[in-house]
Amino acid sequence: MTEATLQTTTIATKPVSWLETPAGRALQNLFERPSAVIGLAIIVAFIALALLAPFIAPYDPVATSWSAVRKAPSAAHWFGTDDLGRDILSRVIFGTRASLLAGVISVSIAIAVGVPLGLLAGYSGGFIDALISRITDAMLACPALILAIALAAFLGPSLTNAMIAIGVTATPIFIRLTRGQTINVRVENYIEAAEAIGNSSLRIALRHVLPNVVPALLVQITLSIAAAIIAEASLSFLGLGQQPPAPSWGSMLNAAQRFLVSAPWMAFWPGLSIFLMVMSFNLLGDGLRDALDPREQ
């Protein structure tokens, strides 16, 4: 009689490092891209400027000085002074707050409204999907800045209303993106399995669909913040955003336009700041898109 021996093999399980998860790999990928790292570094620098503005700015940004009207850049005023003798460097530093705030809050409004509606449209389909999609199409049919100008005009000029107007105009992009991603995800086997074991639609949408939409949303959020910063500067340039004397890069450019011959520095610095901030978000957005692309991992 042969004695059968059952051999058991123990498979040694190594704990999976966080860096080996998809999110970890994406982050590694992101940091391997110099342009994305530069973009991130500039954003961090701007955030630090906004937070530390009262400690960094050499002068009060709204204090006027009749003895220092339209002074060229000098050791006392590195970026020069404006038509009311205010220090441009201090106003540029404090202006970072309005731009960042407008970018983040308006995009947060767009996410708060757009993502749930996109999930609802993509997951439920049918009439609800058709209704939400047609409203989205209608909003996308109005050029964003023109719609934002009209909304800001009807709501009244202020930074808060400008942020609401920009947030509303940015919403349809998030609805469309989330809806598209949701439609792709809902045909997957794991969604079917989640439905089969009796999960509620809300739980499936939040626990299984939403996490799969997040990578695409991250890219869109970054690019939308860049667009929102330009939109806020545009509205402030037209007098529909931040109101004087509070500093905003857009309203600084508006004032600078009248003194282009005698004080061109008034236009240079706020414009350069908008460009740098928008460029840094675009660099980060492009880097994120490449880093989150499964083909790159």
Added chain:
Amino acid sequence: MLNFLGRRIVQLVPTLFFVSVLIFSLQQLLPGDPALVMAGEERDPEIIARIRQEYRFDQPLPVQYLYWIKGVLSGDLGESLRIKVPVLELVKAKLPVTLQLAAMAMLIALAIGIPAGVISAVKKGTAWDYGANAFALWGISTPNFWLGIMLIFLFSIQLGWLPASGYVSPREDWQASLASTILPAFVLGNAIAAIFMRHTRSAMLEVMESDYIRTARAKGASERKVIIEHALRNALTPVITLGALELGTLLSGAVLTEQIFSIPGFGKLIVDAVFNRDYAVVQGVVLVTATTYITLNLIADVLYVLVNPRLRS
């Protein structure tokens, strides 16, 4: 083809309906009594009464909408409260100026964006590619009102080559017209050139790896012929759709550009209307812009199908 066109037009009906509801709803955002706000600072009781009657503010909202949309469908976009001119007349007078600017901007965008995209794709990984990508990043990140101000400073104030502001119709003097519109057209076209460059580059990179490009090369076609006749022709198809979509960007951009260069076009009309609290004009301009944009999208879709034989069948 006719079926496709019919289906596409039917799909537009609900979109246009929601656009009209959206634009009509704008006046509901006015704080307080809309008639009082629309009457402006004078608060003339006669004007207030006329506005109430004209906009039917005493009627329920759906009734107000029905009257408004009936007027719109018969070409009545209301009347400017400030200058007492029908909004449609104002739009008709200003639109050609913006269209001239938009057409020039589009030409500039195509002339820069497509060659830059082709060079970038063909010379991938070289200094040319990095240069073209840097240009694209510059284009999409530069606020056009800042670029406009800087170009006025350089070309008008420092060099004195071009006028800083104003507009001359091509019917009066085409050379002066060109001089007055070239800077704003460049400012408008710059950002779109960047978008064209990126799309042309990615389409070219995809096409250049196709089998038919390999076949063309194997048959001994010159690289120039392969790029221009085989690759570019196919890579440009998506650019048609993109071109129409970017017209919305052009119209948005025109608002600020016309303001900076004091060009009496469509964009300046909406900004002036906002400052004058001329809400009927704001609504009218947004409605015309949205309808133009939707129509251009339809034309782009049709063109896309026409130039793509696979979709035609």
